[in-house]
Amino acid sequence: MKLINYEASWQEKGYELPKYDRENVKKATKENPTWLHFGAGNIFRGFVAAGLNNMLNEGSYDRGVIVSEGFDYEIIEKAYKPYDDLSLLVILKADGNIEKKVIGSVVESIVADTQREQEWERLKEIYRKPSLQMVSFTITEKGYSLVDSNGEYLAIVAKDFAEGCEKPVHIMGKTTALLYERYKQGELPIALVSMDNCSHNGDKVFEAVEAYAQNWVKNGFVEEGFLNYVRDKNKVAFPWSMIDKITPRPDDKVRKVLEEDGFEDTDLIITSKNTYTAAFVNAEETEYLVIEDTFPNGRPPFEKAGFIFTDRETVDKVEKMKVCTCLNPLHTALAIFGCLLSYETIWEEMKDPQLKELVYRIGYDEGMPVVVNPGVINPEEFIKAVLELRLPNPFMPDAPQRIATDTSQKLPIRFGETIKAYHASDNLKVTDLTFIPLTIAGWCRYLMGIDDQGNPFTPSPDPLLEELQGYVKDVKLGDTELKADLLKPILSNEKIFAVNLYEIGLGSKIEGMFKEMIASSGAVRETLKKYLQ
Ligand SMILES: NC(=O)c1ccc[n+]([C@@H]2O[C@H](COP(=O)([O-])OP(=O)(O)OC[C@H]3O[C@@H](n4cnc5c(N)ncnc54)[C@H](O)[C@@H]3O)[C@@H](O)[C@H]2O)c1
Ligand SMILES: O=P(O)(O)OC[C@@H](O)[C@@H](O)[C@H](O)[C@H](O)CO
Known part of the structure; x- marks a missing residue:
C-alpha cells in the first residue's frame, strides 16, 4: 500500500480516501489559488490541511492549498514530493480507536528559496494572482523573530535589510519580498494569518513585515507606497488566531500499526534542521481553530471545517485561556519535569502523583483566577478535558x-x-504564586542538562540554549554555596519572562527552589513532594 497509489480497496482496512477529483482540484488551484501556507510541519498537515480535505470531501469547496517551506527544505523534498503531496492523518482517540484519512488537499509544494529560480518565480506568480485570499503560517514562535536575546537584529536580517528584496534569507524577508510582488500588481488585498502559539500572533507577522518594508524603503529598494500598503488594514490584514490540536511527532508505534495494515510509506525522517516528519502525521481528535474574521480579499468558507470566526477581542481571550492557562503552561511544566525525571511520554507523566498535582495546581489554582471566559469556548470545560482526557490519553505518543x-x-x-x-x-498577590515559580526553578535546573539521577541528558533545541546554559555550567549537584547572582541574568531577563522576576518579588523565591533542586541527586523529586503534598 503506497500513498501515491491509494485505491478503493484501502477502505476495507478503514482508510478514508479523498472523495473528490484531485486532479480537477489541483488544476483549479494552480490556476486560481486562494490559499498558500508557509510551514510544512505536522500541525499543518494534521489539522488545517485536514480541515480543507473535509471541505473537499463534502463538496463545500473546490480549491486546495499550496504549501511552501522557507526554512527546512528537506520537509518538502523528503516528505511531500515523493508522495505527490499526499499524507496520511492518523487520529488517536482517547478510547483507543484510530481513524486513518488520506489527505489530498495539499496540491503543490514549493521550496521558498530565491536561489531556486523556478520555485521562487512560481511563488511570485501565486502572489500576483488576484484570486489569492490568504497566506498562513505555522513556523514556530522564533520564525517571526528578527532579533536576538539582546534585541539586536540577527545577522541574516541585517544582511536582508542591506541587500534588498531580490534574495532575502529570513522567512519574514521572503514573505515581505513576495508581498511586494502583490503590491506591484495593483495593491491587491490579502490576509497574512499566523497560526502559531504566540501571543497576538497576527501582530508578530505585521511587526516583522513592517520592519522589512521600512528598512527596504529607507535603503531605496522599494517605494514608500509599499510601506503604506503594508500598513493599510483594508489591503493587508494580519488577523489573530488561536490553534489547538496536540500533534506529536510521527511515532514509531503508529508506524508499526500502519505497517501491519501493509502501508509502506512509514519512514520516520529527522531533517538536518531537526524537524521530525514522515508521510504520515499522528494527532489527537480534539481541535479548535479560532480566527479573527478580517480578510480583505474574502476567504474560503472554513466554517464548514469547524473553524470559528470571530472578532479580535474574542481571539485574544481564547488565546489567553488556552496558551496562557489551560493547556500550554501545563504542557511546558510537564516538558521540563518530564525531561528531568526521564519520562518519554506525557500520558505517563499524568500518572505521576506529583506531576499530575503540579499541573492541576498551575491550571486550577494559579491560572484560572485570571482567565476571562471568551464565550466561544468554555474555560472550565476546556481545562477539564485537557487534564482528564487529552493529556492522559495513553494512545497519544x-x-x-x-x-x-x-x-x-x-x-x-x-x-x-x-x-x-x-x-x-488588586486582589491577587504575585508572591502567593508557588507552582509557576517552582516550574521556572525547574527550568533553570533543566538548563544544567543533568537529570534528577545525576545523569547527563541533551536538552531540546532552543535558540538561547547555549547562552543560558553558560550561566549554570559550573553548578554541581550537592553545591551548597552558589554565587549570589548566579540566576540573575536569567530571571531578570524580561524577554524571557515578560517581566523582571526580581522586580516583582519572585526572583529570590525561585532561587531558593532552585537550590533545593540541586541539593543532591533525587532532589528534584523531593522538592516536588515538599511543595505538592
Ligand atoms: N504540534 C502541535 O501540537 C501544535 C499545536 C498547535 C499549534 N502549533 C504551532 O505550530 C508550530 C509548528 O508545529 P509543528 O507541529 O508543525 O512543528 P514541526 O516541527 O512539525 O514543524 C515546524 C515548522 O516550523 C518551521 N520552522 C522552524 N523554525 C523556523 C524558523 N526559524 N524560521 C522559519 N520556519 C521555521 C519548520 O520549517 C516547519 O515548517 C508550533 O511551534 C506551534 O506554534 C503546534
Ligand atoms: O508547538 P509548540 O512548540 O509551540 O508547543 C508545544 C506544545 O505545547 C504544543 O504544540 C501543543 O501541543 C499545542 O499547542 C496544542 O494545541
Missing part, C-alpha cells in the same frame, strides 16, 4: 522532549502573562 523545544521563547506567554496579571491585580 507525545513527548516532553518535543514540548521542551524553544522553551525560552514560550515562557513569556505560557507563564509571563499570568505573572503579569497577578502583579497588576
